[in-house]
Amino acid sequence: QVQLVESGGGVVQPGGSLRLSCAASGFTFSNYGMHWVRQAPGKGLEWVTFIWYGGNNKYYADSVRGRFTISRDNSKNTLYLQMNSLREEDTAVYYCAKSDSGGPGYFDYWGQGILVTVSS
């Protein structure tokens, strides 16, 4: 069965950096695009970024472009999110989600999420 397990969250000061990981299993990771989605406390869902199956093309929300970088290691079945210049408004639960295809499709499987808190 498909499993997505996020790690690397925690508390960081404004301006700091954090790297999230998402370990994937139960499917051929290298065939599918992957997303990061976040949810601020008590708020709705916000799509953050997407990476194509091969890792060559990436898309970002305006709110994180230039600060966040998505990447993947298909040999390790792992997705990453490098978050730099963090702001208090980046505080959220971050979910990795599998696309239904190699491109930016709908999200057919989700991880349980990992909390990132940006606070001084």
Next chain:
Amino acid sequence: EIVLTQSPGTLSLSPGERATLSCRASQSVSSGYLAWYQQKPGQPPRLLIYGASSRATGIPDRFSGSGSGTDFTLTISRLEPEDFAVYYCQKYGDSPPLTFGGGTKVEIK
């Protein structure tokens, strides 16, 4: 950027009643690339509907999606106790960003 507006914000209904949730897009959603998700407190979202009207694997047939262009609807024919949750629509496909609507909370009346 396509903006998705969901209405109502909250729907108060009793078990057994019919729920009709709306998702309106600011521009036409190409190829019906519209999905619906259910989220319960403390849980990740779960895919219900993709392609505007196709049920995801394991989703009961009381859930149905319809619509095209700019107007989409999620219908729950007879609410079960486990259906009380927040529902989000989402646009996907080759034209990022992949936006979500603001959500509709279906609560017990």
